Amino acid sequence: RGQRSPTPSSSCANICCRDLFGVVGENFSFPVNIRKNPEEIIWTKNKDKVAEWEGQKTTYFTSFRNRSFLNEENGCLTIFNLQNSDAGIYVLEYLSTQKESSLLTFTLTVLPPPSKPETSCNVSGDSFVLKCTADFPKPLNYTWKLNSIPQIVHHVPEVFIPKKDVGASTKAVCFIKFSQTEKSSEISLTECLSDEKGGSHHERSRNGLIAAFICMAVAAIVVFLYKRAVNS
Incomplete structure (x- = not known):
């Protein structure tokens, strides 16, 4: 796995962590839009590199190969067919043409799809x-x-x-x-x-059971009285 090495810079801005939620099977894009022209873009997940662009081409690491896309103009990372294993802490670090390094941190939680209503x-x-x-x-x-x-x-x-x-x-x-x-x-x-x-289904079922019980009780009494009359 590719490890991120520090990038020298004259200044660094760290943006606080933001909680995000995605659904299994969807395509998920991180809500970023770099306004400054970046010279270098690096995405990490749990401190391991997942995508890197250094001005020439984009390199994808580990399970993100063939299932992610890094927009080199605005820094947005898209993950295709989101999986439970994609949950984690993501950090975007980019170096602008003014040699300013900035960090954006996200915590991604992956949820199962909602049930049929x-x-x-x-x-x-x-x-x-x-x-x-x-x-x-x-x-x-x-x-x-x-x-x-x-x-x-x-x-x-x-x-x-x-x-x-x-x-x-x-x-x-x-x-x-x-x-x-x-x-x-x-x-x-x-x-x-x-x-x-x-009435509701439960009410109708309950009323039906009560009626059946009454019928059985009446029948039992009739049989008892009949046998008593015969024996006497």
């Missing part, structure tokens, strides 16, 4: 209440699309839709998005109405 709905007063949930450790962007009203964009997983604005046949699609990853799930508002009329 689950949608549910119920009725509250004069509105349908739509809920969308997904398993992911960071805040998600939510977009609701209904086939009868304009697109609704929310950053929360729950929306209220007035009954007068939609029909029972309306279908709602929830889109979740983080970075470049987007997933969706669909639900029909008829499910809300069926729950309103017949």
Whole structure:
């Protein structure tokens, strides 16, 4: 692995560490844009070189060969098909034409993709209440699309839709998005109405069990009384 040797310079500016998040399988670019004309660019991960440009050509090291790209004009490093092993502390050091050396430090955390969202709905007063949930450790962007009203964009997983604005046949699609990853799930508002009329699935199951128990108890009593009458 290539180790970084200090570069002599007349002055050095160190920018504090910034936390970044990427998703497995995405292409990830570090948010840098060097405004000064660089003469030398070096990227390291956990103090090991991953990419270096010295004014002629770019050299890539270790697992970054064939899966990364260094923009020589602005210093931006892009990693293709991000993997869990790409997590770590990255440092960009560049030397400007004024012989000033600057450092930018980033901590990259790689997250698994969000799960497929689950949608549910119920009725509250004069509105349908739509809920969308997904398993992911960071805040998600939510977009609701209904086939009868304009697109609704929310950053929360729950929306209220007035009954007068939609029909029972309306279908709602929830889109979740983080970075470049987007997933969706669909639900029909008829499910809300069926729950309103017949209660929730759990309530209907519980009521069914109670009814079955009562029927069995009545049948047992009838059999007992019948046998008692015969024996007497």
